[in-house]
Amino acid sequence: MPNKSELRGANFPSAREEMPSNQQDIPAAYRLAYTDQDFLLREELRGLRFHLELQKPEMILKEHGVESTIVIFGSARFLSPEDADAALKAAETDGDPAKIRAAKREQRNSHHYQQAQKLGELIASHSANCDENEQLYVVTGGGPGIMEAANRGAMEAGGRSIGLNIVLPHEQEPNPYISPEFCFRFHYFGIRKMHFMLRAKALIVCPGGFGTFDELFEALTLIQTGKSKRVPIILIGHEFWRQAINLEFLRDEGVISPDDVNMISIVDTAEQAWQQIVDFYQLSPGQCIRC
Numbered sequence: 001m002p003n004k005s006e007l008r009g010a011n012f013p014s015a016r017e018e019m020p021s022n023q024q025d026i027p028a029a030y031r032l033a034y035t036d037q038d039f040l041l042r043e044e045l046r047g048l049r050f051h052l053e054l055q056k057p058e059m060i061l062k063e064h065g066v067e068s069t070i071v072i073f074g075s076a077r078f079l080s081p082e083d084a085d086a087a088l089k090a091a092e093t094d095g096d097p098a099k100i101r102a103a104k105r106e107q108r109n110s111h112h113y114q115q116a117q118k119l120g121e122l123i124a125s126h127s128a129n130c131d132e133n134e135q136l137y138v139v140t141g142g143g144p145g146i147m148e149a150a151n152r153g154a155m156e157a158g159g160r161s162i163g164l165n166i167v168l169p170h171e172q173e174p175n176p177y178i179s180p181e182f183c184f185r186f187h188y189f190g191i192r193k194m195h196f197m198l199r200a201k202a203l204i205v206c207p208g209g210f211g212t213f214d215e216l217f218e219a220l221t222l223i224q225t226g227k228s229k230r231v232p233i234i235l236i237g238h239e240f241w242r243q244a245i246n247l248e249f250l251r252d253e254g255v256i257s258p259d260d261v262n263m264i265s266i267v268d269t270a271e272q273a274w275q276q277i278v279d280f281y282q283l284s285p286g287q288c289i290r291c
Contacts, residue, residue, distance in 0.1 A: 078113045
């Protein structure tokens with residue numbers, strides 16, 4: 001137990017003084033709770049951290065009048081056509097057959113990047129003619145690949161877009177096309193998923209891996225169980241999706257209902273995906289989605 005002389009030697013700011021910038025110079029018990037990072041990161045306060053991650057983006061988006069979004073999922077690994085071409089040239093220069101095969105695959109798959117970029121452009125161009133509270137905002141996971149492409153398309157069309165980044169073991173860098181005021185960062189996947197769905201008017205899913213499948217089936221489950229409202233779920237790329245999932249098989253095995261097969265539609269182009277949204281909301285030319 002410290003004696004009075006030890007307490008007098010500690011760095012206690014007076015009630016009228018500002019707290020030092022180095023909080024570690026203050027005894028732990030005396031730090032203000034909301035400035036004490038060690039305290040906020042305790043296991044017992046996980047619920048509070050959940051709440052903070054929910055509230056920060058929610059408050060910022062409300063302050064900016066963001067009411068409606070189109071969520072675009074897909075692989076972080078797809079390259080833009082220009083990067084894919086450069087990678088193929090480098091592989092051919094290297095002469096390694098395995099690298100050349102991989103680079104040719106990347107070049108072939110770069111058309112998925114193009115479709116996502118076009119989607120971002122279509123959504124932003126539509127919103128340019130809408131009142132602020134009726135605009136549609138592109139939302140992605142904030143990283144490279146399909147996410148970068150969609151944010152890029154929106155930015156190049158003059159629109160703003162949202163990126164929901166996540167802390168990963170290998171740190172994800174936000175792509176440079178996200179609007180800075182909407183570039184968020186999450187620790188908890190669950191809260192991030194909530195923000196994908198809270199304002200979604202449609203979900204568009206490009207080819208991808210585990211993360212893309214996780215996000216797709218999470219959305220399907222939320223809609224199937226009535227936790228989220230029914231919105232269009234559109235997959236782009238017949239060739240990929242007919243091999244990747246088989247809802248008809250699940251229906252025939254009795255593990256999903258017959259109507260569940262109709263929860264998704266599959267198209268091949270960004271224009272077709274956008275038309276699905278137009279048809280679902282019965283939009284006439286120049287008409288905007290009402291919140």
